[in-house]
Amino acid sequence: MSQTYEEILQGMLDKVPSNVDKREGSIIYDALAPCAYFLAQQQFQLDNFVELVFADTAVGEYLDTAVSDFGLTRKGASAAIRQVTTSAAISIGTVWGINELAYTITELIATNQYKAKCNTAGTIGNQYTGSMSPISSVSGVTATLGDVLTAGTDIETDDALRARLYNKVRMPATSGNAYQYKQWALEVSGVGDAKVFPLDSGPGTVTVIIVDDNKAISETLPETVAEYIETVRPIGATVTVTSPTAKQINITASVILDGSKTIGEVETTFNTAIESFLADTVFSSYSISYAKIGGLLLDTVGVEDYNGLMVNSGTGNVTIGSKEIPVKGVVSLTEV
Structure with a gap:
């Protein structure tokens, strides 16, 4: 002992x-x-x-x-790709700062709209928005940091790495089968899950749909995954890597409060719970349970009861297509 x-x-x-x-x-x-x-x-x-x-x-x-021993390595942190809007044209490669973070302009999207990569890897690159200051020699131009195009991710957690190991061991990948394409997609930093459709557009075709570590749609990650799969896949197959289609889940209800929270506080807490619930269903469920959403609302601190719950204007489960993922839409709670 x-x-x-x-x-x-x-x-x-x-x-x-x-x-x-x-x-x-x-x-x-x-x-x-x-x-x-x-x-x-x-x-x-x-x-x-x-x-x-x-x-x-x-x-x-x-x-x-x-x-x-199984050929796996922990995925490193990846940098966020953000949209930057400027008041005038700027050069690719210029560097702009916000809240002690630096972003490098990498690509022109449209007039005065650019892609910028955070110089610091990790989720911190996703956090801030607003006015930026030039670090490079730029004058007479203002810049604003906007949407997250590809979310930055932290170094892979133990749980995520262990899950990839289980996936590899329990789903044998051989000769470019569906399991192998999924494993290849998951090897790319930032990919949170993947779904494979063999023969999707006919013989010799494969479609891979991916989401990021937050189980959300990424605009730029499919291109990165496609480039990686091209380096490891067998010769012959035509591979398409894309994002799923977002299906909005809109929720309305009348809420009876217990007096401990305001309706605004209840709505904020409920929004967070719904986002987490929907993320957990990505690629694992083909319907969103009306009853579970009601349970989440009833479990929200400050809620005594509710009535008139509507999910996508109905009172039943919402079907999710094979190439869709649910995303939180409009959530509107009113106090009775």
């Missing part, structure tokens, strides 16, 4: 003769304390050694080692 640091240290001090000063801060105490600490650490590592070896329970660098 493992001992704590305190137990190890006390056991060591008990072996020291009683005529020796062994109070905290004494020479013998200060000499034994580091040794007791490292012995406790070693016991902890030994106790958890088995869990750190197997992919089911490994974490961090230990999980990296476990999945490497």
